[in-house]
Amino acid sequence: MAKKLIRLDNKHISVDQMTMSVDRVLQYYIRNMSGPPSPLIENYLREAGFWHMATIGRGCKLDPKLISALVERWRPETHTFHLLCGECIIILEDVHLQLGLPVDGYAVTGSASSTDWGAVCYELLGAILDNINGGRIEMGWLRDTFPEPDNDLTELERIRYARAYILEMIGGYLISDLSRNLIHLRWLLKLVDFRAAGELSWGSTVLTTLYKEMCGATRPNKAKIGGCLSLLQSWAQFRFPFLRHRVDHPYTFPLIKRWNHSVSYVGIPTSLENIRLVLDQRSKAQVALVNYATVEMHQSDRVLRQFGFRQPIPMAPEVFDDEHKVDLRPINNAHTISRLNSSTDDTHVTAFSGYARCVS
DSSP, X not given: OHHHHSOOGGGOXXXXXXXXXXXXXXXXXXXXXXXXXXXXXXXXXXHHTOHHHHTOTTOOOOOHHHHHHHHHTEETTTTEEEETTEEEOOOHHHHHHHHOOOOSSBOXXXXXXXXXXXXXXXXXXXXXXXXXXTTEEEHHHHHHHSOOOOTTOOHHHHXXXXXXXXXXXXXXXXXXXXXXXEEEGGGGGGGSSHHHHTTBOHHHHHHHHHHHHHHHHTSTTOOEEOSOHHHHHHHHHHHOGGGOOBOOSOOOSSGGGGGGSOOBOTTOOOSHHHHHHHHHTOOOOOOEEEETTEEEEOOGGGXXXXXXXXXXXXXXXXXXXXXXXXXXXXXXXXXXXXOOOTTOOHHHHHXXXXXXXXXX
């Protein structure tokens, strides 16, 4: 069964990296916005579904070693990260919480094979490049052609500026490719009407691209990766506390804005080898809920259907009849879990001690 599922080992970096003399650290591209969006285009960005994304600012400083370690555990066969304790995945809810993009809506799709890109560029942006290569334009041209707007702009000029601003976000941050400085004008076709753009699932578009880029980057001969790597890294830092920098600042929405503030790297693995190690040290366990001498097992493995999983026949539950007789009344003198009562065996004590270490 495992061989049928994991069938791409001969093309996967997880196998080749064990024999590499030098670890592969992926190269990436990200182009943050030069500044916060102008209030003159706020309404347009809100209509199109990009306002929260536009307020992110710098976002997280990408760690190429962390990105590389995560890609080593990505399996194209299942589109999940494979850890020793099981599989995990970035879902659409994560995209919305991290980036603030809409995930409910129509798929971003369509045909753009025979489009006159020069005419599209001129009509929707009011300007045109001398050279449009296969429907792609230079990101630098967008920034140079559309500087910070002023109050003298007409409504049409503000709309065009908003389109250019969104294109910069898409090509530089959300759906960046390996060209490093090009963005396809097909995205511009989705910005003709901001209200219609706001009905699209931009979050699923970003996640689709990230999945594809991670699949490609699992091949050992690949040196670069595109896609929204800020989403990947911020998701990992929120889902895996042992990778999370310490930030003394309240949580805000979108969540990725948390990394705009100063962070502490104390106790965080920084080398690729150490990141691999802490990822491999994860394990799963069935643990007890503890309140002084009150101990109750948390049997979530018996209700997997409640969480949308297939439910196998669960194992027999542990017997805690004697422990249920213990309470916190002074007559019982029971205020610690180190020894519940005379009938408590060493197995339970060991399990409780292990639990205490697990959550410390």
